[in-house]
Amino acid sequence: MITCNNLVKYYDGTKVLDGLNFQVKEGEIFGLLGPNGAGKTTTIKVILGLTELDSGEVIKNSDIHIGYSPETPYFHPFLSAYEVMLFYAKIQKIPMEDAIKQTVDFLKTVGLESEMHKKVKKFSKGMLQRLAVAQALLGEPELLILDEPSSGLDALGRVEMKKMILKLKREGRTIILNSHILADVESVADRVMIIHKGRLLKTVNLNHDDGSINLEALFTEALGGENS
């Protein structure tokens, strides 16, 4: 679905992406793993077209539509979840009838159907994260990018978020999941890319059936090898 070839990006003279190559296949959950400053967020920005590359290219299947859920979502506090969804539907020029249907459907998907007319200012961090995922689903994007969806959530919130991602997976959605919580990625992702200092260290296929892969060990090993 997406092929990234030799991505190079500098910020103020510092190389944050250093020849990164990877591919995201249709229908998979692709985990992005790496320590702080590894270049995960920059990689996402590049895919979203929010930042320009110094060299390299992102090849997308035709003109795919991408839904994005940011790490720290901000929604106008005076709007209800329903109004937030309609706002983002309108800017995508989704016809009104369809926008209303998608709004209700996706708020149901993320478990916010009973809170849809509540003002966003009354939302907890977990509810905001779920609303961010719901708005990312608007317009039925071919690819979803979830940037730290469990960031700032308590244990229960994390469990709910994981369930939601698995639900999206069952619906056959392609997802790029950026997270620094190894256990969360391990339990939902099909493949994981470990990056450090903007470079690809390892790509791991996770087979959830045999449970033989220890992501934590692989991650530590990859980073240990890099740091030594």
Place this chain on the structure above:
Amino acid sequence: MIPIIQIVIKEKLRNKIIYVFGILGAILMVLVSTGDGLSINGIKITTFEQRVPVAIAMNSFVGCLTAIVISLQTIPSEIERKTTHLILSRRIDRGKYMFALTIGNISASVMTMFALNLSLIVFIALLGRIDLLFSVLGSIMIMNINVMVLSAIVSVLSIRIPLFLNAILSIGIYFVGVFHNLLSTLSNAVEGPSGLLLGFILKIVPNLSAVQNQAAGALINAPIDFYPLVIQLIFAYVAITLTFFMFKQEV
């Protein structure tokens, strides 16, 4: 773009600062319209006709400051809270996005200006001076040109200039604009580099005083000279057009 404009207006009209300015403006207006102690250049202002221009001038001052406050923060806030990511990831053109935010600022500023003057219109109606209504409305509409120009300039500057610096610059632009005619006379009298610099500044700052003069003229049903009004509208047009090209930075 319309949903973005609407959301800016909604957000701005909920801003408490606007209500503070609004109440302040209304109090000033009531004092000016009803007080007996008001005098200008030692001449006592007694009749309602004499007080109305003062009230409009006061409201225009408050309205322009409000326009600056409204327009200063919109774009920096969008960038800071990363709403830009959510909007731009939906393949919305950067220029159109900034344009929509600017139009939102201008609309909110103009609405605030009308709200400020609403109490004056109510006063006129209550006093049974319907004969003054059209000239006052015309004057307020002309004054709104200044609000539009200021809002557009502050918005476009806010794309590139840090908030605090932009605030100082915007207040500077307002005062140079209001004293444009006076400073123009001064620049003719001053020679050398200072005179050239002042002349240059006056060329790039809109002549807000020319608009005020026409608004004052409208109050006494004097014929309106549209030339200075069109010039200020061109300033606003140029500023609004620049919003399409100014937002280049990384988000």
